[in-house]
Amino acid sequence: MTLALQPAFTLTVDLAEPREVGRTLAGHRRVIPILGGTVTGPALTGEVLPGGADWNLVRPDGAIHVWARYELRTTEGFVVSVTNxxxxxxGKPIPTRPVFEVPTAGPAWLSVGFFLGELRLGDHPGQVRIAVSQVIPG
Known part of the structure; x- marks a missing residue:
């Protein structure tokens, strides 16, 4: 079996100043609040809702571990929970695995698909972009 990536949408996320937790046994922890943003693409459009955050960790080996939880609102009005x-x-794009929790009447394809993201810095300070693609069996 071969697999392919099909571009689904891009999240442009505006971030607040990080809250520094500081050095922990796991590494340097900071919490980066999400202020909002946009969802654009061929398969989904809408907005990133304010209120989520990334519990970001720089490990002792220098690797960056991102773990974010937030919500999207589609243009149809469905609120979708995201864990990424x-x-x-x-200094390099970070591969991510977003998982979506969808309301019963919402876009079910998000809850049964397998997705990969590529997190990069955005066009402005305090902004990131995540290009989300769906993994499609070929």
Whole structure:
């Protein structure tokens, strides 16, 4: 079996100043609040709702572990919960695996698909972009 990536949408996320937790046994922890943003793409459009955050960790080996929890609102009005986790090297795009929790009448394809993201810095300070693609059996 071969697998392919099909672009689904891009999240442009605006972030607040990090809250520094500081050095922990796991590494340097900071919490980065999410202020909002946009969802654009061929398969989904809407907005990133304010109120989530990324519980970001820089491990002792220098790797960056992202673990974010937040919500989207589609243009149809459905609120979708997102958990997005990834691990990468500083200064490089970070691969992530977003998982979606969808209301009963919402876009069910999000809750049964397998997705990969690529997190990069955005066009402005305090902004990131996550290009989300669905994994499609070929």
């Amino acid at each position: 986790e990834g691990l990468g090297e500083p």
